[in-house]
Amino acid sequence: MMRLADQMALKRYKGPGFDRIRVIAALIVLVHHCTAYITPNIAHDVLFSFSRGTIQFGLLAVSIFFSVSGFLVTPGLSYRGDITAFAVHRFLRIMPALVVNVIITVLVVGPLLTTLPLKEYYLDQQTYRYLNNLVFRTTTMLPGVQLDDGTSPTINGPLWTLYFEALSYITLVALFILGILTNRKACIGILLAVYIANVIFWLQPDIEKLGLERIAVFTSLFVYFFTGVTLSIFSKEIPYDYRIASLLLIMTTVALPLGLGILILPISVSYIAVYVGYSDILGKRPFKTDYSYGIYLNHALVITVLMVLLPTFTNFLAVLTVVTVSAFVIAALSWRFIESPSLHLKTRISEIARRQLGYFLVKKNSVS
Template sequence: MRSFGDVLDKNNGVGPGFDFARVFLALSVLLWHVLLMSRGNYEPLISTPAWIYNYSILPMFFGLSGFLVAGSAQRNSLTVFAVNRGIRIFPALIVEIALSALILGPIFTAYPLTEYFTHPTLYVYFLNMIALVNFKLPGVFLNNPGGQVVNGSLWTVPFEFLCYFVMAFIIVKKIINKPKALLITAFAVMFLATVAQALAHMLPQSFYVEKILNAYIHSGKGPALLPCFLLGAAAFSLRYKIPMDWRLFAGSLLVVLLAGIFFEPASWENTFLVVIFAPVLIYIVCYVGLLQIPRLPYFSKGDYSYGIYLYGFPIQQALVASSEYFKNSWLLLIASVITTVAFASFSWHCIEKPILGQRKKVTAWFTGWKAKEQPASSAA
């Protein structure tokens, strides 16, 4: 029977369905946020077994990321890995935060512009660029059903950074090709995350503690993301031992459906429970990523998934704030998909792709700088 590794080898190391999987997950986030923006909650779907679809999106996203990033970590040095991750994440993130603060905010704020631009909340918002999450801009979206949050999707940014820091540690310790060590690391992190989740309420309250809790706990969902990422990385290391079997795929879908029937959304905020189900979710998304799925006509022009994820939330909030018509969920869905994909296209073609095109030059510069510094460090 073919394995995940066999399929990757046949396709020169590229999963033919991974582009589809990324876009599908990004659009799934957009779909669920429509309910929050238009209704102020996730009803009526959250009260049905469909809730599991919503709560599985991010564990699958992080598991898929771990699977793909592990390949890069095996091929590259720590310096190259860090540079590649940095230029993939930061440029689009910085531009989105700047556009929200300097263009979207002034358009939709209820405050006079002089007050908006002198308000401390505006400048605190830029801390999102360094993974200190802040959701609000002064006077923006005061009357939206979804609340005053400008971009709720940013809550996952600290976890993404954390995943890359841990992967850097794994590269340094040379355990990227050791599946057992990766699995032990994943379950150790799960244990620590579960403990942190349980003890979070016991910490003394302060501005900085609140920032850390908002960043790394976030309603109980966050601590499971790093273990899912590491399990995805372990799956890549075990790729020649994981069968590409439609029966396992169908069985995994059935397990998820049963979880949706027999569990409730509140139970999914338990890190331990999510990680128990994580291997099933990771198998599903990796199986889809390795299928021969033709690229969608428009989406074949670039990787728009990151832009969709970044821009979807603020665009939906802006649409709802601009017209009462967009409190209709279907109208909001159609308008937000079109607008968000347009902004994601802008992000890819004008920011992400051009900067990624300079990756070799940036990597060479960092590698050369490190080589020049090395003798001085050794002499010292």
């Protein structure tokens, strides 16, 4: 039976499906958010109802992102052992587009939508609190930005996941430094601990009262991330087989309406995502572009603009078309002028970071 590592080598470690999976996941989030035009009630999400509240489409897409991310970023640490390059690459993938997004939101979108005089808008402290998003402290309001009913819309809801993504990367580096990523028994132990913790948090109805809500949310995402990590580390032992992917899909379909999705989803979502990523199911060649982050990062801003400026524009298919086209255009511009140029700098910046770190360590040792 072919192993996952064999398929990875066959594809020269460039899975043709991963780019498409990420774009599809981003589009699922986009569609999920557009359903706010139909109903804000999450119970009306088909997957939410089918799974008896275990998961909804937006969260499924985010889980796919975390699974794929955990799988793809792990070799940079577990095999190369280069923490500096890992940190630089993650920073350049997330931050440049985020910085532009947040600044444009504050300086362009906010003034366009606010009911306040511009001077008052710019003097309001809440305007600059939105910049907290640059350090992953999620802020979703701008002063004077209101809907028809006087309530404040969530400006860019998807930003909440970036905090947990960054925390997952930090945790992965910590595990590498502790030697856990090279200790297979320890890896399995961490995966089981996170898996069990996620189930316990799910079964605990008083998470908010216990003050553990943020830890529970992190655990619910990290379990997917670390399952992806584990698939990467054990790629030489794990079979790459469509029958396993099919069986997991069937088991998930059976488990969800029974309310047991929490037990199978981290495994099934991660394995199926990796299987499809290294298959030709979605295409034989990787994309030369990656619009997924741009779509994910910017689509909610388009929705907010429509909700505030065109409150009577409520036809779901029309809204979905406008938001999708706008998100793709913005994502293309973001990739062309921000993300791709930034990623081309990763080798140079990694070298500079190593030199500076080496200089700092030498200077520190000489002083001591």
